[in-house]
Amino acid sequence: MTTGVPVPHDNALAHCTGAARFADDLPEPPGLLHAALVLSPVAHGVLGAIDAPPGVIVLTARDVPGTNDISASGKGGEPLFAEASVQHHGQPIAMVLAETRDAALRAAAAVRCAISPLPALLDMEEAIARESFLMPPQVVARGDAASAIGTAPLRAEGTFRAGGQEHFYLESQVAIAVPGEDGEIAITSSTQHPTEVQHIAGRVLGIDYTRLPVTCRRMGGGFGGKESNASWIAAAAALGAWRTGRPVKLRLARKADMAATGKRHPFLFRWRAGFDASGRVLGLEATLAADGGHSLDLTPGVVFRAITHALNCYDVPAVRITAMALRTNTVSHTAFRGFGGPQGVLLMEDVIRGVARGTGLAPETVRERNFAGGPNDTLTPYGQALEGDLIRRVWAECRQDAEWDRRRAEIAAFNATHPFIRRGLGSFALAFGISFGVRHLNQAGALVHVYTDGSIRLNHGGTEMGQGLNVKVAQVVAESFGVPLDRVRITATSTAEVPNTAPTAASTGSDLNGWAAHRAATTIRGRMAEVAGALWEVPAEEVRFAEGRVFVARPGDNRAMGFADLAHRCWMERVSLSATGFYRTPDIHWDPATMTGEPFFYFSYGASVAEVAVDLLTGEHRVLRADLVQDCGRSLNPAIDRGQIEGAFVQGMGWLTCEELYWDAEGRQRTLGPSTYKIPGSRDVPPVFNVRLLQDAPARQDTIFRSKAVGEPPLMLATAVWNAILDATGLDRIDLPATPDRILTALSARGS
Amino acid sequence: MPQVTLTVNGQTHTAEVEGRTLLVELLRETLRLTGTHVGCDTSQCGACVVHINGESVKSCTTLAVMANGANVTTIEGLAKADGTLHAMQEAFREYHALQCGFCTPGMVMSAIDLVQKHPEGLTEQQIREGLEGNLCRCTGYHNIVKAIAAAAEVMHGKRSEIARAAE
Ligand code: FES
Ligand code: FES
Numbered sequence: 001m002t003t004g005v006p007v008p009h010d011n012a013l014a015h016c017t018g019a020a021r022f023a024d025d026l027p028e029p030p031g032l033l034h035a036a037l038v039l040s041p042v043a044h045g046v047l048g049a050i051d052a053p054p055g056v057i058v059l060t061a062r063d064v065p066g067t068n069d070i071s072a073s074g075k076g077g078e079p080l081f082a083e084a085s086v087q088h089h090g091q092p093i094a095m096v097l098a099e100t101r102d103a104a105l106r107a108a109a110a111v112r113c114a115i116s117p118l119p120a121l122l123d124m125e126e127a128i129a130r131e132s133f134l135m136p137p138q139v140v141a142r143g144d145a146a147s148a149i150g151t152a153p154l155r156a157e158g159t160f161r162a163g164g165q166e167h168f169y170l171e172s173q174v175a176i177a178v179p180g181e182d183g184e185i186a187i188t189s190s191t192q193h194p195t196e197v198q199h200i201a202g203r204v205l206g207i208d209y210t211r212l213p214v215t216c217r218r219m220g221g222g223f224g225g226k227e228s229n230a231s232w233i234a235a236a237a238a239l240g241a242w243r244t245g246r247p248v249k250l251r252l253a254r255k256a257d258m259a260a261t262g263k264r265h266p267f268l269f270r271w272r273a274g275f276d277a278s279g280r281v282l283g284l285e286a287t288l289a290a291d292g293g294h295s296l297d298l299t300p301g302v303v304f305r306a307i308t309h310a311l312n313c314y315d316v317p318a319v320r321i322t323a324m325a326l327r328t329n330t331v332s333h334t335a336f337r338g339f340g341g342p343q344g345v346l347l348m349e350d351v352i353r354g355v356a357r358g359t360g361l362a363p364e365t366v367r368e369r370n371f372a373g374g375p376n377d378t379l380t381p382y383g384q385a386l387e388g389d390l391i392r393r394v395w396a397e398c399r400q401d402a403e404w405d406r407r408r409a410e411i412a413a414f415n416a417t418h419p420f421i422r423r424g425l426g427s428f429a430l431a432f433g434i435s436f437g438v439r440h441l442n443q444a445g446a447l448v449h450v451y452t453d454g455s456i457r458l459n460h461g462g463t464e465m466g467q468g469l470n471v472k473v474a475q476v477v478a479e480s481f482g483v484p485l486d487r488v489r490i491t492a493t494s495t496a497e498v499p500n501t502a503p504t505a506a507s508t509g510s511d512l513n514g515w516a517a518h519r520a521a522t523t524i525r526g527r528m529a530e531v532a533g534a535l536w537e538v539p540a541e542e543v544r545f546a547e548g549r550v551f552v553a554r555p556g557d558n559r560a561m562g563f564a565d566l567a568h569r570c571w572m573e574r575v576s577l578s579a580t581g582f583y584r585t586p587d588i589h590w591d592p593a594t595m596t597g598e599p600f601f602y603f604s605y606g607a608s609v610a611e612v613a614v615d616l617l618t619g620e621h622r623v624l625r626a627d628l629v630q631d632c633g634r635s636l637n638p639a640i641d642r643g644q645i646e647g648a649f650v651q652g653m654g655w656l657t658c659e660e661l662y663w664d665a666e667g668r669q670r671t672l673g674p675s676t677y678k679i680p681g682s683r684d685v686p687p688v689f690n691v692r693l694l695q696d697a698p699a700r701q702d703t704i705f706r707s708k709a710v711g712e713p714p715l716m717l718a719t720a721v722w723n724a725i726l727d728a729t730g731l732d733r734i735d736l737p738a739t740p741d742r743i744l745t746a747l748s749a750r751g752s
Numbered sequence: 753m754p755q756v757t758l759t760v761n762g763q764t765h766t767a768e769v770e771g772r773t774l775l776v777e778l779l780r781e782t783l784r785l786t787g788t789h790v791g792c793d794t795s796q797c798g799a800c801v802v803h804i805n806g807e808s809v810k811s812c813t814t815l816a817v818m819a820n821g822a823n824v825t826t827i828e829g830l831a832k833a834d835g836t837l838h839a840m841q842e843a844f845r846e847y848h849a850l851q852c853g854f855c856t857p858g859m860v861m862s863a864i865d866l867v868q869k870h871p872e873g874l875t876e877q878q879i880r881e882g883l884e885g886n887l888c889r890c891t892g893y894h895n896i897v898k899a900i901a902a903a904a905e906v907m908h909g910k911r912s913e914i915a916r917a918a919e
Contacts (some may be wrong), residue, residue, distance in 0.1 A: 008845055008846070008848060009848065009851065009853075011853055012844070012845040012848075012850060012853075013837075013845055014853070015844075015850050015853030015857075016827075016841040016842075016844045016850070017827065017831055017837070018785070018786070018789070018826065018828045018857045019787065019790070020853055020856050021786065022789070022854065024790075025780075025787075025789075027784070051872065167889075167898070168887075168889050169852070169854075169889060170789070170791040170799055170852065170889050170890075171789070171791070172791075218852070218853075219852060220789070220791075220852045220854030221851075221889050221890055254792045254793050255793070356811045415860045434784075464851075465852055466851030466852025466853065466854075466890045468853065483914055527782065548779060594913070623879075625913075641892075643846075643848050643851055643895060644851075646891065646892035646894045646895070647851060647889075647890045647891050647892040648892075649892060650894075654910070656790060672816065673792060673793075673794050673796070673799060674792050674887065675794060679887060680892075680893075681887060681893075682879075682880045682881075682883035682884060682886070682888075683880050683881055683883075683884060684899065685892055685893045685894060687876065687877065689892075689894050693896075
């Protein structure tokens with residue numbers, strides 16, 4: 001067995017020796033020009049003349065031979081370079097090309113753009129009031145929420161906000177475009193979506209996709225930030241190559257990356273609930289407003305996920321949830337790990353705390369009372385069933401791991417004797433739907449070759465950003481052929497090898513590409529079994545592949561040969577050892593007219609408990625301990641999955657506690673580097689960090705080897721930290737991120 | 753243009769540089785040692801850490817001329833010529849202390865300096881504090897801390913080889 005084993009990341013050695021090459025590490029082709037962007041210094045205005053110093057090559061919207069449109073939707077309204085107006089601070093206006101990167105950066109800084117400023121729309125409340133929408137509001141509803149609230153014995157309501165989040169992948173955006181023969185431009189891009197790079201570059205240049213092969217060997221982190229944003233970076237590089245006939249590299253400096261690329265959507269929440277004295281929520285009305293920034297980008301998908309996750313793992317009989325996508329003069333917000341899900345699941349946390357206050361119950365009791373399944377309904381308001389037993393299982397196991405009752409008492413004793421440092425415990429439970437909300441993206445392809453020495457070349461449509469996708473898919477292929485993992489060689493993602501792919505996103509990478517590669521491998525294995533069966537005069541079904549050997553599965557029959565020998569024999573017999581594999585997720589559907597359906601192949605479950613200490617005099621806080629239980633089905637690689645869980649939790653903690661984006665009153669983004677934007681550092685991580693994969697829980701759906709996706713769900717487990725901070729401080733509510741200043745302000749307002 | 757002569761990973765190089773050329777530019781662009789990465793440009797992320805005369809420095813904010821006459825070690829210079837890994841490299845691999853790997857070279861270089869400065873040994877808490885200048889966006893640091901603790905035991909002669917990771 002090669003799956004289910006904690007083998008290291010396939011590039012671990014190369015990363016530890018510096019041998020692994022990121023796009024900017026590749027040898028530069030002769031004649032390479034370096035590019036730098038000219039970004040808008042204002043949030044909104046009318047764009048006039050663009051003046052460059054003499055001798056500098058400057059490309060603007062006017063140099064675009066095809067369509068000046070980088071929208072993922074193809075609906076327009078998202079120019080590569082600003083035309084006539086600028087819509088946000090940091091918007092690309094032009095690109096400068098020079099012989100060295102230093103010269104390009106200096107020249108870009110010297111370009112002058114005449115912009116007559118216009119008032120900028122920045123505030124979400126104002127955007128709602130002005131109905132500044134990127135798309136019509138969406139509603140998911142079941143029953144009569146208003147009357148359920150009206151007739152409920154108890155009622156509560158709330159408003160709160162959650163901020164955005166900068167991806168801060170350590171490798172900033174980069175692409176290299178190299179002109180070849182016959183109008184071809186080969187693109188190397190740090191992208192989660194090579195196919196979209198191809199499409200956007202094709203649209204901008206007005207040329208066929210065949211002329212634009214795109215490859216990506218690896219990214220230095222992606223987290224959603226290299227889904228749609230990588231496409232326009234690459235299209236800009238391709239434009240430079242097309243205009244000059246020379247190779248062009250565009251690598252954004254950190255500051256430019258943070259200014260010009262989209263972030264996680266900030267959200268504003270408003271809700272009203274009716275409940276009874278037992279803590280059961282009877283009716284809920286809520287509005288979730290997402291700040292989409294100046295253009296659509298992937299906002300429809302983010303809103304879809306927020307609205308389908310707004311009840312999380314809870315059941316509310318009568319509910320009406322409205323989701324809005326607001327248009328403001330900020331950078332266009334985009335995919336970020338969880339894709340609206342992390343914001344969506346915050347809603348019920350505030351509701352649960354409100355119900356707990358209204359009933360005098362512990363939030364944990366309110367949680368349990370409202371979990372889907374058991375005595376409550378299992379159906380989400382949009383009509384897909386949750387597995388109530390799994391929700392209860394992760395929850396119960398996590399509480400046990402965390403020694404909840406003992407520590408609750410311990411913390412009460414601590415707080416009784418410490419006037420300024422307060423400890424708190426918080427919990428969280430999660431049901432996260434796996435699949436792309438957009439149906440057609442749930443497909444994948446793979447290409448597998450077996451060579452006559454028995455070595456196997458694997459290519460699939462997914463991209464590697466550190467998440468260990470390649471090693472997992474290689475494990476699947478090795479297991480399919482019954483060979484050791486080192487016989488499988490993983491190669492760069494390439495639109496020339498596997499075309500028309502989906503982005504590596506929505507946690508679906510190994511689900512989709514694992515299946516596609518498995519299918520390619522089984523096709524070849526079937527042909528090889530025929531050859532062995534003919535040789536041994538047994539039916540092909542009786543030929544087995546294991547431990548690098550091929551043998552007859554009959555007691556007493558010892559005939560066998562090496563996998564490589566059989567591969568060579570297939571070649572001699574003129575049997576193809578190459579195959580493609582294709583997979584599409586079965587049984588998913590969605591009706592946008594009624595906002596109902598079963599859009600997810602399955603749900604991933606998780607639960608968490610966090611303990612924090614808060615200094616009431618400064619608002620500073622630390623997470624002292626975290627206990628997580630995450631459902632990974634039958635994990636393909638427990639070491640990789642644990643790493644994903646730990647990293648996602650810490651990234652979620654960052655979003656909820658210390659990562660604060662700041663736009664000034666003129667709409668200029670002021671957090672453009674790690675000196676002003678704080679991501680978690682080594683000291684911010686809980687010193688006691690217990691991560692456990694749910695055991696003996698193979699996926700009930702037909703996923704690849706019964707595994708489950710892991711990329712996004714654990715990010716949301718960090719929500720327990722928010723609850724722990726409120727528990728420690730006794731505050732009713734706090735906006736996110738719960739930074740020390742915000743906590744201190746809230747404490748002072750309360751007058752403690 | 754000023755000339756610098758420095759030893760990088762045991763080899764002596766002389767190069768013409770501008771006064772403003774950064775050490776990381778010299779390493780990556782002139783010497784083609786691309787294992788040293790640039791994550792932030794502003795001395796905060798640690799992706800660019802190398803050793804100058806055995807001490808870790810951020811090469812994105814060190815001028816090339818400042819390394820004149822110095823002994824520089826980059827990630828490429830850690831393993832022995834026969835390919836034997838430094839204990840820290842081995843520990844990062846064994847403990848799954850990396851995901852995308854972009855921060856890894858800088859982390860490894862910082863970690864070696866940290867361990868060398870504490871011959872008496874390091875607690876996990878000290879390791880977390882010592883890594884403050886290196887950011888990792890992927891791993892959550894948990895496995896990085898474990899890897900450094902394991903490597904420290906070997907570097908200080910308390911063990912002969914890297915202890916196997918629990919999982
Ligand atoms: S690149 Fe040098 S510290 Fe970030
Ligand atoms: S492994 Fe990706 S930044 Fe550390």
